[in-house]
Amino acid sequence: MALKLKLLLSLSATLFLMQTPANGATCSNCFVSSRASYYPNSTEQGTETGACGFGSFGAMINGGDVSAASNLYRSGVGCGACYQVRCTNSKYCSDKGVTVVVTDQGSGDNTDFILSQRAYGRMAQTSDAASNIYALGVVDIEYRRVSCSYPNHNITIKIDESSNNPYYLGFVIWYQQGDKDITAVELCETQNYVCKLLDRSYGAVWTTTSPPSGPLSLRMLLSGDDGDETWLVPVNNIPQDWKAGATYDTGVQIS
């Protein structure tokens, strides 16, 4: 009898231990209720002048399934994050919804997302249903953070047009996969490894006056929801003769 009880107790303790991490994992993955609207007078795609500073990437990436975020913009840290967004009216809306990339900041009538017109319509089951939700202007939604996916792309550095070698360097980071945030960026000289931490100038734009010289080795700090932090060091350097407007393939990608 005593033995049976002990066994039962240890069994339920084991079950309890097994359940705790599983519950935690499920809930960081839970849908959150909110509202979404769409850019009223945009073209189908997003905007090239979005607050993240992504330029053309911000308009057409992910087939134009992009969004402005309000609180989720997080002073620019949220730029490039991907969310699954689905409207909740079961008459019009699909279960799957749409996956969007945050490329802009904006808020409407208690909305977390202002979607591109294309992305908004893609939450609907059919094109008729899409007309119905466009007519509503704003809909109840559920959203959750998901991994971004850019098949056939490495993480790419796009040098800002306002950059001026060797005095001033600004860039944005395109095609970062996964569900982590880039929370710090460093440039290191490849000769003596003197490093310089960059400033987040606005949105996803990293800048420095008097950048280090020579070919530049980039480091990106990837931060997860769970507090995990990892420095990612690309295999390719930014060449010494980097040019305003140019793009450079880092040769790395994350999943």
Ligand SMILES: *[C@@H]1O[C@H](CO)[C@@H](O)[C@H](O)[C@H]1NC(C)=O
């Ligand atoms: C809508 O049009 C106005 C006037 O042309 C413009 O200022 C505004 O930025 C546009 N908004 C969007 C979201 O495209």
Ligand SMILES: *[C@@H]1O[C@H](CO)[C@@H](O)[C@H](O)[C@H]1NC(C)=O
């Ligand atoms: C990504 O980088 C690797 C080198 O690390 C390279 O072999 C590959 O071609 C690159 N992929 C693309 C799509 O450019």
